[in-house]
Amino acid sequence: MKKTLKTTASLSLITALFAMVAAGCTSEGSSEPTSSAGVATLKPDASAAAAPAGFTYTGKGPITDKAGSLKILATNAWTNNVDLNQAPIVQELSKRAGVTVNWELLPPSTYQDAISPRLAAGADLPDVIYQLDQDQTMKNIQGGLFKPLNDYIDKYGVNIKKLFEKYPALKASLTTPDGKIYYLPQLAVTKNYMPTFMVNVRWLEKLNLKEPTTLDEFTDMLRKFKANDPNGNGKQDEIPFSVAPNQLANAFGPVFGLDLANNFYADKDGKVHYSYYEPNYKEYLTYLNSLYKEGLLESDFASVTADQITSKFSQNITGVTFNFSWYTSMVYSKLFKDYDPTQPLIKGIAPFKGPHGDQFYIGRNPITGIFGVSKNAKDPELAFKFLDYASSEESKEMYAWGLQGQTFEVVDGKKQFTEKGKDNDFIQKFGINPTNLPIEQSVDATDVLVAPWHAKIDKEMEKYIKAPFPFVYALKAEADKENTVMPDITTYVNEMNIKFITGKESLDKFDSYIKSLKSMGVDDVIKGRQAQYDRYLTASKK
Numbered sequence: 145m146k147k148t149l150k151t152t153a154s155l156s157l158i159t160a161l162f163a164m165v166a167a168g169c170t171s172e173g174s175s176e177p178t179s180s181a182g183v184a185t186l187k188p189d190a191s192a193a194a195a196p197a198g199f200t201y202t203g204k205g206p207i208t209d210k211a212g213s214l215k216i217l218a219t220n221a222w223t224n225n226v227d228l229n230q231a232p233i234v235q236e237l238s239k240r241a242g243v244t245v246n247w248e249l250l251p252p253s254t255y256q257d258a259i260s261p262r263l264a265a266g267a268d269l270p271d272v273i274y275q276l277d278q279d280q281t282m283k284n285i286q287g288g289l290f291k292p293l294n295d296y297i298d299k300y301g302v303n304i305k306k307l308f309e310k311y312p313a314l315k316a317s318l319t320t321p322d323g324k325i326y327y328l329p330q331l332a333v334t335k336n337y338m339p340t341f342m343v344n345v346r347w348l349e350k351l352n353l354k355e356p357t358t359l360d361e362f363t364d365m366l367r368k369f370k371a372n373d374p375n376g377n378g379k380q381d382e383i384p385f386s387v388a389p390n391q392l393a394n395a396f397g398p399v400f401g402l403d404l405a406n407n408f409y410a411d412k413d414g415k416v417h418y419s420y421y422e423p424n425y426k427e428y429l430t431y432l433n434s435l436y437k438e439g440l441l442e443s444d445f446a447s448v449t450a451d452q453i454t455s456k457f458s459q460n461i462t463g464v465t466f467n468f469s470w471y472t473s474m475v476y477s478k479l480f481k482d483y484d485p486t487q488p489l490i491k492g493i494a495p496f497k498g499p500h501g502d503q504f505y506i507g508r509n510p511i512t513g514i515f516g517v518s519k520n521a522k523d524p525e526l527a528f529k530f531l532d533y534a535s536s537e538e539s540k541e542m543y544a545w546g547l548q549g550q551t552f553e554v555v556d557g558k559k560q561f562t563e564k565g566k567d568n569d570f571i572q573k574f575g576i577n578p579t580n581l582p583i584e585q586s587v588d589a590t591d592v593l594v595a596p597w598h599a600k601i602d603k604e605m606e607k608y609i610k611a612p613f614p615f616v617y618a619l620k621a622e623a624d625k626e627n628t629v630m631p632d633i634t635t636y637v638n639e640m641n642i643k644f645i646t647g648k649e650s651l652d653k654f655d656s657y658i659k660s661l662k663s664m665g666v667d668d669v670i671k672g673r674q675a676q677y678d679r680y681l682t683a684s685k686k
Contacts, residue, residue, distance in 0.1 A: 203302025203536055206242030207529040213244040214527055215270035217259065218515075218580035220249035223572055231575025232550070233542050241533050243526065249580055252276075263289060269518040271527045274580065275327075276513050278615055281623030285326050290516035292324040296528040303536040304328060314510060316683035317615040327514035328531050331584040335609035336602055337469050338505050339394055340492040342476070344463040347374035355493045359399060359431060362496055366440040366464065375460045385435070386453050386462040389446050394506060395466035396432065398610070399498040400424040403506055406612040408673050414681065416613075416674040420637045421661050426654045427499065429644040436645055446642060454479070457490065469605070470590075473598035488597045495608050504610040511615050515582060535582045543577050544586030551576070561592060613673075616680045622672035629665040636660065 199209035221228050228234050229247050238245045248270060250258050256276045262269065266289055279285060297304055307329075308315040318325050341362075343355065348365075351374055356362040368374075369384035387395060393404035402419040403409040410416050419425060435441035442448060456462035458479040465471075469492045476490035477483050497503045517527045533539060545552040551565035551574055564570050577583045591599040618626065640657055643649035 201300055201302070201529055203532065204538060205240035205533055207533050208242055208526060211244075212242070212523065212526050213246060214272060214523075214530055215246045215248065216272040216274070216580070217248045217250075217270045218272075218274035219252040219255045219276070221572065221575075221579060222252055224251070226572050226575075228575055228578050228580050231573065231578060233546060233575035234578050234580065236542060236547060237534060237539055237581065240538075241530055243530055245530075247580065252579060263287075266519075269520040271518060271521040271523070272515055272531065273518055274330075274513055274515050278511060278514055279327070280615065281618050281627055282320065282620075283623075284516075285320065286620070289519055290326045291519060291521065291524055292326055293328070293517065293528060294323075294325055296517075296525065297325060300525070300529050301532055303532050307535060311510065313614065313680075313684050316680055316686075317511060318514075319683055320617045321619055321679065327516045328535065328582065329511045330513035330515070330582050331510055332508045332512050334585050334587050335507055335606045336585070336587045337590060338507055338605065338609055339391060339467055340469045340472075340505060340605060341395065341464065341466050341495070342469070342472050342490050342492045344374070344457075344460075345488055345491050347463040350374045350376065355491075356496065357494065358497050359499075363435070363440065366435070367438070369463045370440065374463060377460075381461050383442060383456060383462045384440055385464045386442060386448060386456050387445070387466050388448050388450055388453065391466045392432070392445065396428055398502060398504050398506055399496050400428045400431075401498060401500050401502040402428060403612055404428070405506055406509070408613045408670075410613060410677055414677070416670055416677050418661075418666055418670050418673075420641075421658065421666055421670075424500070426651060429641070429654070430651055432645045433647055433651065437647065441645075445645075469598070469602060470594065472601075473595040474593075477595070485595045486597070488595075488601070492598075492601050492605065494605070503608065505605070505608050507609040507611050509612050509615050531582065539581070540584050540586070543581065543583045544589040546571065546574055546576055550574070559588075566593070614677070614680050616676035618672060618676055622675065625665070625668050625672055630669060633661060633664050633666055633669070636664065 201207055220226075221231075228249055234247070259273070259275070263273075263284055266287060269289065273290075275284075284290060293301075314329060314331075315325075318327060318329065320326065343365075347353075347369060348355065351368050351372055353365055353368065354361075356365050366384040369382055371380070373380065373382070375382060397404035397419060401424055402422060404419045404425075407420070408416055408418055432441060436443075436445070450467070453462065453465055453467070454475060457465075457476045460480075465476075472488070472490050472492050473485075477485075477488070480489055483489050495503050495505050515531050517524050517531070521527045545559055545561070546565060548554065550562070551571060552559050552561050554560075577585075591602075594602075640649060644651055644654070644657075
């Protein structure tokens with residue numbers, strides 16, 4: 145099974161999914177051919193954005209009155225047939241900034257692994273580096289790879305200051321224990337279009353069932369999906385529930401009050417817990433083991449892929465999954481030839497009420513990636529100004545909507561996508577929500593791309609979204625302890641997770657499992673996380 149704990153890869157995947165939401169993508173990492181016909185190519189032109197005499201940076205473009213250039217290392221698009229180097233939105237941003245940007249863009253799926261050796265070497269670094277790993281233990285900061293940005297924020301952080309005023313907790317997360325800020329964020333600050341349980345409405349109607357609201361109702365529904373031929377083909381070929389392994393913990397952890405996807409959580413009293421070290425985790429395992437025994441959880445659940453799930457929906461042989469909600473109307477429902485876009489077919493539903501009264505979905509950490517100005521930056525002031533301008537409302541409008549007259553137009557004072565702007569192939573090539581820049585999810589832009597019923601359901605889901613454990617920097621002693629013991633703890637937890645769910649290890653041995661975690665030093669890690677959370681709460685009040 146792939147890791148059930150939060151990993152760099154899962155962070156990058158989640159970031160990409162939200163980029164795809166606004167782009168209207170139809171499949172994760174799609175390799176379908178994309179036509180570039182009609183896409184304008186805009187060359188960065190500093191002279192075209194020449195600044196007036198007595199230039200002062202105001203947070204808008206241009207950012208300089210001199211010809212300037214920057215080297216930036218970041219991720220390319222998730223679709224391998226889209227090159228953000230050539231995307232009009234990315235080029236237009238450079239043009240408005242008055243800066244020539246030499247992009248080095250690498251595939252996001254292998255990005256962090258690719259740049260780690262370069263960061264370790266610490267030589268010949270570009271001016272700006274994007275990281276998916278948020279450097280929580282401050283390895284790169286302590287290595288002197290990135291410049292502190294406090295002075296630049298004070299002098300030139302027009303847009304960053306507005307961002308920190310709007311989201312005070314964001315500044316608290318990005319501030320190190322000694323009061324310095326080294327990175328600027330890429331963001332997902334809304335509660336919208338989060339992962340949800342989703343169900344085939346036609347299967348419910350065929351069997352005269354209601355949407356499940358509890359685990360008992362969910363289990364009963366799966367049993368009937370398996371036995372009662374809801375696809376109507378006369379065969380018992382239904383796979384009632386199919387889910388990718390990286391979503392399994394995210395799906396059922398909250399039902400038992402746990403955040404298994406992010407490992408740690410703080411309760412209402414501010415006490416920090418490690419989810420895999422809690423009594424409720426045994427209840428979670430017991431439930432999934434029961435699904436596995438009945439054949440309601442696939443026997444090969446540990447290796448199920450997103451593409452396989454899509455294929456099962458296309459064959460009408462699966463009725464339930466858990467995934468990012470955009471799949472409901474933008475992927476799965478569209479697989480049915482007779483799908484009516486005015487009515488839900490594969491529909492997102494509310495989270496189940498758990499045995500202890502919990503009912504929530506886990507939201508996202510608002511920081512999905514970070515940009516740092518490297519120690520080798522030839523003009524760190526210019527690099528910072530570019531990141532600040534790239535974080536402006538003007539820039540974010542481009543990321544979400546593209547360019548007026550090409551991808552969107554204004555009608556009666558409201559933006560709406562043009563026909564080209566609604567075309568998935570075109571808008572991906574155009575660079576909508578480019579993953580190499582400080583994008584921030586636009587709910588309005590997403591609402592107009594999804595089916596109206598989907599946008600309505602998304603608003604209903606907001607009340608169920610619970611913030612995850614915040615990102616907080618660790619002190620050296622905390623980082624050293626976590627770096628020492630957590631790799632072994634993570635490996636052990638993942639191995640036992642599979643064994644408990646499949647029954648290869650009896651749940652009678654759960655107490656022994658807890659004792660093993662204790663002997664491995666998990667209490668010291670929790671203590672460190674508690675200290676970090678306490679600092680975060682204090683910083684959030686400043």
